[in-house]
Amino acid sequence: MASGTVTSSEYISHHLTNLTFGLHPENGWGFAHGANAAETAQQAAEMGFWAINVDSMLWSVGLGLLFVWFFRKVAKSVTSGVPGGAQNFVESIIEFIDDSVKGIFHHKNPVIAPLALTIFVWIFLMNLMDLVPIDWVPYIAGQMGIGYFKIVPTTDVNITGGMAFSVFGLIVYYSIKQKGISGFLKELSFQPLPKVFAPFNLFLEIVGLLAKPVSLALRLFGNMYAGEMIFILIALLPFWAQWVLSVPWAIFHILVITLQAFIFMVLTIVYLAMAHDDH
Amino acid sequence: MELLYIAAALMLGLGAIGAAIGIGILGGKFLEGAARQPELVPLLRTQFFIVMGLVDAIPMIGVGLGLYVLFAVAG
Numbered sequence: 001m002a003s004g005t006v007t008s009s010e011y012i013s014h015h016l017t018n019l020t021f022g023l024h025p026e027n028g029w030g031f032a033h034g035a036n037a038a039e040t041a042q043q044a045a046e047m048g049f050w051a052i053n054v055d056s057m058l059w060s061v062g063l064g065l066l067f068v069w070f071f072r073k074v075a076k077s078v079t080s081g082v083p084g085g086a087q088n089f090v091e092s093i094i095e096f097i098d099d100s101v102k103g104i105f106h107h108k109n110p111v112i113a114p115l116a117l118t119i120f121v122w123i124f125l126m127n128l129m130d131l132v133p134i135d136w137v138p139y140i141a142g143q144m145g146i147g148y149f150k151i152v153p154t155t156d157v158n159i160t161g162g163m164a165f166s167v168f169g170l171i172v173y174y175s176i177k178q179k180g181i182s183g184f185l186k187e188l189s190f191q192p193l194p195k196v197f198a199p200f201n202l203f204l205e206i207v208g209l210l211a212k213p214v215s216l217a218l219r220l221f222g223n224m225y226a227g228e229m230i231f232i233l234i235a236l237l238p239f240w241a242q243w244v245l246s247v248p249w250a251i252f253h254i255l256v257i258t259l260q261a262f263i264f265m266v267l268t269i270v271y272l273a274m275a276h277d278d279h
Numbered sequence: 280m281e282l283l284y285i286a287a288a289l290m291l292g293l294g295a296i297g298a299a300i301g302i303g304i305l306g307g308k309f310l311e312g313a314a315r316q317p318e319l320v321p322l323l324r325t326q327f328f329i330v331m332g333l334v335d336a337i338p339m340i341g342v343g344l345g346l347y348v349l350f351a352v353a354g
Contacts, residue, residue, distance in 0.1 A: 009350075012350050013350065013351065016350060016351055041351070215336055215337075215340075218336075218340040218343070218344075219332070219335075219336040219339060219340060221340075221343055222336075222339040222340040222341075222342060222343025222344070223335075223339050223343070225343045225346060225347065226339065226342045226343050226346055229346045229350065259328055259331075259332055260332070262328065262329075262332075263328075263329065263332035263333070266329055266332075
């Protein structure tokens, strides 16, 4: 955290740059570090495809492990007698997910419900990081010599894109598994218009198919990025004005966080259900 | 370079208009349904949130990209 007069745009761009590790053409392997945020982002861009946003990966994988560990701990100590608080909490989530999966997905597939549970809780945990006041963790990281530290993984389009395209992989996998390659291609090319317009149909269907992961990824990214941007802008205000604005925005953001996780899950189930049913 | 600010403002503004109209109509229909059949309110509320997320998607993508253009590009 640069001390002294930090201009507002520097403050904003500082909070927007990731801690990127990769092979830089000149500096070789290492973290992207420039004089200011813009240079760092420039260096990260020059690192090309194989640069890794260490902070996003750290927080997303860490929260994923936390989710797996907590649910496993509760599952192992499950009692049919008087359930403890944690067990009630986990049971209520699982029942909620189970109901929505049953309501949408009418085929037999053992993967869908656990996938829905993972997606909902993991994305909710990652989004929850957005409610942590934005200066705390980067300040602590600054003390430990880490220049840039973005703690909300879902404001990083790589993370949301990665999740959305893994769901897309599942969609294609289950479509082919359910209908066979010929069935899948037939579904793509003979859809709206009669057979003679096959290439035009194929183009339309491919666009529709690709729109699913892209909209999944950018919806979550757009909501969380806009949410965090508002928090950053509020942090620029004089301190006495911040409470008046950031408290209502944080309360509203709690709804946005759960809603985006819920919608990502529901759409994943809907897309997988569509992949399963053959006409 | 200055055009970027206008572009970002347009993205934010038009996105907001779209979302406001869409969710306004959706909210109105939700209240009508709730008034007509109050016992269905829990089901309607879930559907309302799902469709609101869908309606909100493209405008929010526009707002997200607009803010990105505004701060990360024209920062």
